[in-house]
Each structure stands twice: as structure tokens, then as C-alpha cells.
Amino acid sequence: PYIIETGLHELLLDTPFPESGRLSKTNSVLSMLALKLMGHERLSRVTDYGLDTGLGFFAGLNVPPKTTATSTYSYRVDKDAVDAFLERFVAGMAGRYPQYYQGETINLDFHSIPHYGEMSMMDDNWVGSKHQRLKSALTLFAQDGESRMLLYEDADIRSEEASGAVMGFVDRWLRVRGIIDQTLVFDSKLTTYERLEELDSMGVRFITLRRRGKNLIEDAEELPEEAWKRVDLKKAKRKHNRFNIAESVITLPRTHLRVRQLIFEGHGREQPTFLITNNFDIPMETLALHYSN
Numbered sequence: 001p002y003i004i005e006t007g008l009h010e011l012l013l014d015t016p017f018p019e020s021g022r023l024s025k026t027n028s029v030l031s032m033l034a035l036k037l038m039g040h041e042r043l044s045r046v047t048d049y050g051l052d053t054g055l056g057f058f059a060g061l062n063v064p065p066k067t068t069a070t071s072t073y074s075y076r077v078d079k080d081a082v083d084a085f086l087e088r089f090v091a092g093m094a095g096r097y098p099q100y101y102q103g104e105t106i107n108l109d110f111h112s113i114p115h116y117g118e119m120s121m122m123d124d125n126w127v128g129s130k131h132q133r134l135k136s137a138l139t140l141f142a143q144d145g146e147s148r149m150l151l152y153e154d155a156d157i158r159s160e161e162a163s164g165a166v167m168g169f170v171d172r173w174l175r176v177r178g179i180i181d182q183t184l185v186f187d188s189k190l191t192t193y194e195r196l197e198e199l200d201s202m203g204v205r206f207i208t209l210r211r212r213g214k215n216l217i218e219d220a221e222e223l224p225e226e227a228w229k230r231v232d233l234k235k236a237k238r239k240h241n242r243f244n245i246a247e248s249v250i251t252l253p254r255t256h257l258r259v260r261q262l263i264f265e266g267h268g269r270e271q272p273t274f275l276i277t278n279n280f281d282i283p284m285e286t287l288a289l290h291y292s293n
Contacts, residue, residue: 006096012029027059028059028070028073031061031064034055046065086152101147102144103147103182105183105185106143106182107142108190109190110125110140112137138157139155145185151169152172154169164195166199170202186208188208193254196252196276208276209275209291210261210276221272229284231288239268242266248261259277
């Protein structure tokens with residue numbers, strides 16, 4: 001019933017996914033979806049269900065496709081087809097279930113997927129789980145800040161394209177919603193000061209970290225005691241809810257963009273954290289809470 005309600009079947013029919021004379025795109029996509037819904041990360045696990053008529057029925061077949069058919073299908077699906085599907089799927093979901101797309105913020109984050117092939121042609125990217133740079137696919141995900149619903153993905157981003165990746169999301173979300181009234185929240189690695197100025201000129205609000213430098217840290221350490229305000233996030237299960245914030249208005253280097261700068265200290269890190277935003281209406285405590293989320 002949920003697949004019918006969301007219009008997924010009709011959407012698959014209208015998306016340029018590949019198909020063969022024996023397996024339609026609906027058969028292939030639903031077979032892979034069934035594995036994901038059961039929690040299997042690898043498509044090769046379809047072998048375990050080779051004679052499962054229930055799984056086959058879910059995909060419109062008598063039994064699931066063989067491992068070779070399932071794994072090779074994923075290689076045949078190109079980026080344009082995935083982008084077209086995801087854009088239409090999110091637009092449809094936002095219309096049917098608007099309650100999941102009403103967060104005040106949108107979280108954007110890079111995620112590196114390691115590749116261990118001996119002849120890998122991929123770029124070296126920082127892989128947080130391994131605490132080192134590895135050959136990997138750099139991906140970008142955007143989620144509703146409240147419901148965590150996926151809004152956008154971009155896979156296999158080249159290193160030289162990384163600073164402009166956020167603009168790909170902005171263009172997509174403008175096509176889907178016609179307006180961006182949420183505040184984008186992302187890490188300092190995501191883009192440049194020049195891109196932030198471009199976002200501001202488009203009326204897009206953002207919250208991001210500023211990269212720490214020696215001079216920034218020294219300036220923060222020289223601030224008088226009265227410049228700091230004590231805040232308490234009152235966030236359950238957070239170890240450091242109480243810390244100090246100093247706020248000022250600055251102009252970002254190499255731009256004409258004036259932003260709010262919030263400096264955090266006493267928050268469990270050895271060095272202060274610098275947060276910047278072009279949203280001048282939101283209280284500092286709410287800014288800190290949005291970023292901590």
C-alpha cells in the first residue's frame with residue numbers, strides 16, 4: 001500500500017532506468033529495494049533468497065533475479081537517471097507528506113566512501129571513520145534538519161568540484177520547491193567564502209564553521225571577560241551543554257559579505273570553535289543548537 005500511495009511504481013515507469021526483455025526496470029529496482037529494506041548492504045546477498053517466492057512477488061517476479069543480473073544492473077544505471085528519479089521522488093514526497101519537509105534547517109555533509117581497488121583512479125579524500133586520507137568516492141547528502149528525510153545526493157564528486165557542490169543542491173531545491181526558506185547548515189570544508197557570498201546574494205541563509213587559524217585563536221584568547229555570554233543548551237545526553245559564546249559582526253576575507261561570528265569556548269574542545277552565519281534574526285542559543293544537531 002505504501003508503494004502505491006507514494007506513486008513509486010508510476011515514477012519508475014517514467015524514469016529512464018535501463019531494462020531488458022526479461023526484466024523490467026520495476027522488477028530490477030524493486031528487487032534491490034527489497035534487499036535494502038531487509039538491511040542488506042550488498043546486492044550479492046540476493047543469492048541467499050534465490051528461491052524465495054515472497055521476495056520475488058514483491059518485485060513482480062516468481063523468484064528474485066540472480067546475483068549477476070542484480071549487481072550488473074546497478075552499474076548500468078547512470079547519474080542522470082538517478083538524479084531525475086530522486087528529484088521527482090522528493091518533489092512527490094514533499095507534496096504528499098509535507099510534515100517531513102518543514103524543518104527550519106537543512107543539513108549538508110560530505111561523506112567519503114573508500115575504494116580499495118589496486119588500480120583505483122579515485123581522488124584521495126579524508127575518511128573520518130579511518131582517520132586518514134584514502135582513495136574514495138566523495139559524496140554529498142542533504143537532509144531535513146528535523147525529520148532527517150533525504151533531500152539530495154551527489155555521488156563521486158571530484159576534488160576540484162567540491163567547493164561548488166553546495167550550489168548543485170541549491171539549484172535542485174529551487175526546482176523542487178521554488179524557494180529556499182530554510183537555513184543551510186554545513187561544515188567549513190563544504191565551500192569557500194566566495195561561495196558563501198554567492199549564497200547570500202541569492203537570499204540563501206547559512207550556518208557554517210570558520211576554519212581556525214593562528215590569528216583567529218589569538219584574537220579569541222584576548223577577548224575581555226565581559227565579551228563572553230554563558231549559555232546552556234539543555235540538550236539531553238550532550239556532555240557539554242554549558243559553554244561560553246562571544247558574538248561579533250565581521251566581513252569575510254576576500255568578500256564584501258558581513259556575517260555574524262560566534263566563538264565557542266569551554267565546550268569540550270581544546271581550541272575555540274568559530275561559527276558564522278548570515279542569519280541575523282535567529283538567537284545565538286538557537287544557532288548553537290542547530291549546529292550541534
